[in-house]
Amino acid sequence: MPHIRVTGxxxxxxxxxxxxxxxxxxxVIKCPADWITFSIGALGDGDIFCNGNLLKDTVYVTVEWFDRGKNAKNLVAKILTEGILKAKSFEFDEINSVDVIxxxxxxxxxxxxGKHF
Known part of the structure; x- marks a missing residue:
């Protein structure tokens, strides 16, 4: 924990x-790196549709975690958004919107x- 789910x-x-x-x-989160996991979307392969059309310019990121306060949220949202928009290790299609929830x-x-955390 935290778990980061990326759709798009x-x-x-x-x-x-x-x-x-x-x-x-x-x-930023102040946890071991091996506690942070990433996955693709909630179901399927992470595609986003609107009115029957595949959206290729929008990415949704959901961060499931124990609340770490507003400042941590601001920094994590910035890291994720900038990482998606500026990634150098692979080619992105044009991304116009990154929404972090x-x-x-x-x-x-x-x-x-099965045990309480």
Whole structure:
């Protein structure tokens, strides 16, 4: 935890983002880098549709975590947005919108391997 879910990018792009951004995110979030995970979308392969059309210029990022305050949210949103818009290790199609959404999980609602965290 935290878990970062990216919708609108394919697997190689999300894999590269996880390699490039995990260390800086770890420093801001103040947790070990191996606690930070990335995945593709909620279901399927992460494509976004509007009115039957595939949107190739929009990326949604959902960060599920234990709340770390407004300042951490601002910094994490900036790191993720800039990382997506400025990634050098792979070619992006033109991205016009990166939306970052934080989902704060209450600790009493989190279980790992059937045990309360």
């Amino acid at each position: 990018l394919d697997i190689p792009k999300v894999k590269a983002l996880s390699a490039e951004l995990t260390e800086s995110l770890s420093q 934080f989902v704060d999980i209450e600790k009493e609602n989190y279980y790992e391997n």
